[in-house]
Amino acid sequence: MRKHLIDIKSTSVEDIKLVLETASSFKDVLSRDIKKVPALRGKTAVNLFFEPSTRTKTSFELAEKRLSTDVINFAVPTSSVVKGETLYDTIKTIESYGVDFIIIRHQSSGVPHFITSFSQASVINAGDGINEHPTQALLDAFTLIEKKGTVEGLKIAVVGDIFHSRVARSNIFCLRKLGAEVRIVAPNTLVPKGIENEGVQIYNNLEDGISDVDAVMMLRIQNERQSGGFLSSKDEYFRFWGLTSKRLKNAKPDCIVMHPGPMNRGVEIDSEVADSAQSVIHAQVINGLAVRMAVLYLLSTA
Amino acid sequence: MTEILIKNGHITDPLQGIDAVGCVLITGGKIGKISVGADSINVSNPAISVVNATELFVFPGFVDMHTHLREPGFEYKETIRTGTLAAAKGGFTSVCSMPNTKPVNDNETVTEFIVRKAMMEGYCDVFPIGAITKGQEGKELAEMGMMKTAGCVGFSDDGKPVVNSLIMRRALEYSKVFSSPVISHAEDAFLSEGGVMNEGYLSTILGLRGIPAEAEIIMIKRDIDLAALTGGRLHVAHVSTAGGVRAIREAKKDGIKVTAETCPHYFSITEDAVNGYNTNGKVNPPLRTQKDVEAVREGLNDDTIDAIATDHAPHHRDDKMCEFDRAAFGISGFETAFSLSIRLVHDGVLTLSRLIRKMTCEPAAILSIDKGTLREGGDGDIVVVDMEATFTVESERFLSKGKNTPFSGWQLKGQPVLTINRGRVTYDNFTGRL
Ligand SMILES: [Zn+2]
Numbered sequence: 001m002r003k004h005l006i007d008i009k010s011t012s013v014e015d016i017k018l019v020l021e022t023a024s025s026f027k028d029v030l031s032r033d034i035k036k037v038p039a040l041r042g043k044t045a046v047n048l049f050f051e052p053s054t055r056t057k058t059s060f061e062l063a064e065k066r067l068s069t070d071v072i073n074f075a076v077p078t079s080s081v082v083k084g085e086t087l088y089d090t091i092k093t094i095e096s097y098g099v100d101f102i103i104i105r106h107q108s109s110g111v112p113h114f115i116t117s118f119s120q121a122s123v124i125n126a127g128d129g130i131n132e133h134p135t136q137a138l139l140d141a142f143t144l145i146e147k148k149g150t151v152e153g154l155k156i157a158v159v160g161d162i163f164h165s166r167v168a169r170s171n172i173f174c175l176r177k178l179g180a181e182v183r184i185v186a187p188n189t190l191v192p193k194g195i196e197n198e199g200v201q202i203y204n205n206l207e208d209g210i211s212d213v214d215a216v217m218m219l220r221i222q223n224e225r226q227s228g229g230f231l232s233s234k235d236e237y238f239r240f241w242g243l244t245s246k247r248l249k250n251a252k253p254d255c256i257v258m259h260p261g262p263m264n265r266g267v268e269i270d271s272e273v274a275d276s277a278q279s280v281i282h283a284q285v286i287n288g289l290a291v292r293m294a295v296l297y298l299l300s301t302a
Numbered sequence: 303m304t305e306i307l308i309k310n311g312h313i314t315d316p317l318q319g320i321d322a323v324g325c326v327l328i329t330g331g332k333i334g335k336i337s338v339g340a341d342s343i344n345v346s347n348p349a350i351s352v353v354n355a356t357e358l359f360v361f362p363g364f365v366d367m368h369t370h371l372r373e374p375g376f377e378y379k380e381t382i383r384t385g386t387l388a389a390a391k392g393g394f395t396s397v398c399s400m401p402n403t404k405p406v407n408d409n410e411t412v413t414e415f416i417v418r419k420a421m422m423e424g425y426c427d428v429f430p431i432g433a434i435t436k437g438q439e440g441k442e443l444a445e446m447g448m449m450k451t452a453g454c455v456g457f458s459d460d461g462k463p464v465v466n467s468l469i470m471r472r473a474l475e476y477s478k479v480f481s482s483p484v485i486s487h488a489e490d491a492f493l494s495e496g497g498v499m500n501e502g503y504l505s506t507i508l509g510l511r512g513i514p515a516e517a518e519i520i521m522i523k524r525d526i527d528l529a530a531l532t533g534g535r536l537h538v539a540h541v542s543t544a545g546g547v548r549a550i551r552e553a554k555k556d557g558i559k560v561t562a563e564t565c566p567h568y569f570s571i572t573e574d575a576v577n578g579y580n581t582n583g584k585v586n587p588p589l590r591t592q593k594d595v596e597a598v599r600e601g602l603n604d605d606t607i608d609a610i611a612t613d614h615a616p617h618h619r620d621d622k623m624c625e626f627d628r629a630a631f632g633i634s635g636f637e638t639a640f641s642l643s644i645r646l647v648h649d650g651v652l653t654l655s656r657l658i659r660k661m662t663c664e665p666a667a668i669l670s671i672d673k674g675t676l677r678e679g680g681d682g683d684i685v686v687v688d689m690e691a692t693f694t695v696e697s698e699r700f701l702s703k704g705k706n707t708p709f710s711g712w713q714l715k716g717q718p719v720l721t722i723n724r725g726r727v728t729y730d731n732f733t734g735r736l
Contacts, residue, residue, distance in 0.1 A: 131509025194503025
């Protein structure tokens with residue numbers, strides 16, 4: 001395992017598999033009465049979230065605490081960042097407290113990469129711009145293995161705003177590396193240029209795109225995308241690309257439905273699907289904790 | 303003023319058709335005499351400085367029609383003094399400064415300031431480019447006539463396109479009165495909005511917003527059509543795309559008054575330079591693909607592209623040591639320009655004489671300035687080049703305040719060793735051999 005986890009595109013298949021295996025033993029820990037292990041006692045992690053994210057931040061924080069790591073939460077809106085301090089200085093300041101892990105979420109793509117160029121700490125990307133969200137892809141792969149036994153050979157449709165989605169990018173890299181057949185389903189305005197070079201099939205039609213698939217990964221449609229000329233309206237989006245139980249019948253009968261959350265019910269996904277037995281959205285949340293524990297643990301031994 | 307005799311160098315002056323070993327005498331700041339043949343000029347004056355240029359090349363001082371000297375307003379990035387010092391090291395004796403300063407060079411007062419400051423502190427001649435529109439806001443024409451009188455040699459809102467087609471039409475019509483070209487920063491600002499690199503597979507993989515080649519191509523085509531409509535003189539800055547080269551080639555065939563420049567980075571490197579989120583490869587227009595690099599080279603070869611300019615865009619370290627999408631666009635270009643350009647000769651794209659044209663008399667002609675040749679009686683602007691010198695680019699040793707270059711660490715061959723501007727030595731890395 002390398003020192004940082006900043007993306008999936010440069011992470012080897014071996015390392016991906018190592019994380020998934022390790023996560024599986026941490027998941028056992030989470031089912032015990034006492035859910036805390038001393039694995040990272042004496043280590044310090046800083047959660048540095050430049051974008052609000054309750055879910056991912058909570059998941060990381062809990063993973064750190066379950067491993068007995070000391071945790072610093074860096075509250076960006078009240079910090080020196082708003083006073084015009086450069087990102088470089090912010091990181092240097094934090095680093096001088098002697099932190100072992102920097103968990104960073106930032107609105108600019110490439111920031112975790114930038115930090116590794118001068119920081120001594122292990123950097124974990126918790127989402128950068130429209131680039132990657134590696135731990136999300138790992139927890140999705142973990143969930144697929146849990147539900148389907150393997151990722152290899154599965155047919156998986158990733159549906160929605162591929163262009164702006166770091167979850168989609170990380171998942172495309174991860175699922176392809178693990179041998180899945182990946183389709184992306186979106187209106188053309190949300191299909192990034194050249195993505196077919198990653199070995200994915202592009203579908204504009206949702207029924208075709210999910211036909212016979214083993215899993216559907218829904219992506220969140222953000223409100224601001226409507227004003228950017230990417231979409232015409234939420235209503236029209238739901239009409240053509242919203243996942244309803246009727247449409248889901250095109251997929252395999254045991255197809256699972258995934259979503260990184262938070263969901264826009266009635267925009268990308270119908271409530272009936274979100275709350276159905278095929279939905280594994282809650283399992284994804286728990287698995288996220290196990291995967292993040294595994295990542296922290298493995299990086300600390302790197 | 304001392305006299306300088308440059309002896310037995312290989313003189314290449316394309317405008318006069320000279321390409322042979324010979325001697326040049328500079329006297330009173332002017333080219334006093336030029337003569338083909340070894341030891342063809344002998345002077346008895348013992349006070350004269352003699353430069354033995356045996357096995358070296360002697361060219362007219364280079365003319366850079368597109369630079370950013372940052373003064374007034376951004377002196378922390380560069381000043382007229384440091385910028386021209388770096389230019390002199392690059393073999394330039396004349397540079398044009400773009401108007402996106404603070405305040406914008408959109409009136410004669412700012413133009414006069416730049417001209418005077420350059421006369422006092424500069425290491426080369428500075429010819430300002432005035433803004434097309436007041437404040438570079440694209441709304442009202444700037445005072446082109448008064449700026450021309452004060453020393454401007456062309457007009458551009460460089461850094462920004464003139465979005466409004468009617469204003470661009472007026473600029474091309476109005477500038478004809480003053481016989482000055484309108485220099486287009488060709489970018490469809492709606493199409494490029496939010497973009498930080500070339501749009502394509504790589505931008506998708508890096509998760510960075512792309513600028514499609516069409517943002518340049520569409521604007522070049524529009525400006526060509528407006529040049530045809532008005533009969534005005536259009537010059538297209540920093541051509542970076544295959545489609546742009548093609549459009550200019552067609553326009554020239556159709557007899558439209560259009561000229562064009564490109565920069566060393568557009569014929570030397572591709573978008574791959576930004577891989578790893580390297581902000582030193584962030585430039586506007588963005589670095590493109592191999593296909594575009596080849597088309598730009600082809601455009602240089604068939605004279606679709608008339609001139610090579612640096613678009614020298616120095617930035618402070620802090621403007622590049624940051625998030626990629628927040629980083630400034632630009633490359634500090636003076637000190638690598640010639641050594642990158644000479645690769646075109648090594649690669650057989652241009653002959654040496656044709657390369658020198660594109661760095662001397664061609665840009666001078668586009669701007670109607672009396673530079674770019676070793677004509678007797680003309681300004682004593684000369685660069686002596688050691689074509690065999692190999693060196694490693696070390697940006698930390700740049701004389702420019704801007705250390706921002708994607709070429710750091712590159713091994714290059716061919717380097718200016720002596721630059722003379724109006725008879726004054728402005729750069730001397732040669733003393734050992736003098
Ligand atoms: Zn420009």
